[in-house]
Amino acid sequence: MPAPFRQQFSPTRRGARLARLLAVEQLVDWGWERDAEYLDAAELVVGELTANAVTHGRVPGRDFLLTMTLVPAPEAGSDTLRIGVADGRGERLATPVTSPCLDGEHGRGLVLVEALALWWGIEPRFPSGKTVWAELPGPPPR
Numbered sequence: 358m359p360a361p362f363r364q365q366f367s368p369t370r371r372g373a374r375l376a377r378l379l380a381v382e383q384l385v386d387w388g389w390e391r392d393a394e395y396l397d398a399a400e401l402v403v404g405e406l407t408a409n410a411v412t413h414g415r416v417p418g419r420d421f422l423l424t425m426t427l428v429p430a431p432e433a434g435s436d437t438l439r440i441g442v443a444d445g446r447g448e449r450l451a452t453p454v455t456s457p458c459l460d461g462e463h464g465r466g467l468v469l470v471e472a473l474a475l476w477w478g479i480e481p482r483f484p485s486g487k488t489v490w491a492e493l494p495g496p497p498p499r
Contacts, residue, residue, distance in 0.1 A: 358427055358436075359387050365420040366407070368444070373407035376423045376442075383425060384438075388496070395496050398473045399438055402491050405466035406442040409489065414444025419486075421445075427495060436495035437475065443488040447481060 362383045366372035380403040381396065389396045403423065410421040422443040430437045470477055470491050477491035 358429060361424060361426040363422065363424045365422050368411045368415040368419065368421050370408075370411060372421070373404070373411045376407045376421075377404045380423065380425060380440075387427065390496065393496065395494060399440070399493055402440055402470050402473055402493060403442075405470050406440065406489050406491065409466055410442045410444040414446040414487070416445030416486075419445035422488075428492070430495075435497050438493045438495050439490060440493070441488045441490040443482050443486055445486045447486045 362380070364376070364379060366376045377400060381400050384396055384399055385391060389399075403425075407421065407423060414421065422441075424439075424441040424443075426439045426441075428437045428439055467477075474491035474493055477489070480488045480490065482488050
């Protein structure tokens with residue numbers, strides 16, 4: 358099992374974009390195939406969680422943290438990818454509503470995460486902040 362990926366990023370749109378790009382490269386380094394549906398799903402989930410961290414979880418002077426871990430899941434036939442994005446805003450620990458605003462441009466990110474993930478949630482992060490995480494199926498065994 359490869360070592361977990363762990364990287365801090367600036368809480369900006371540029372930081373969120375860089376996190377998404379580096380996550381894809383890390384997954385390819387772990388043997389995931391480019392242009393595969395499972396890689397596209399992971400990229401989308403990382404993009405949504407990091408965008409939320411910089412939009413809703415930003416605290417001036419505090420970076421956000423992206424972690425990715427492959428968890429063996431022999432009963433599922435493939436590994437599970439656990440993605441975590443930690444930010445400095447701990448007051449929003451309740452699971453947000455996952456129904457989008459029908460006439461707005463925002464509010465669909467966690468709906469997509471919920472649709473793509475096996476499960477997802479929010480945990481408090483010591484000493485302050487929270488981690489929003491999602492677990493996705495990895496590539497099928499070769």
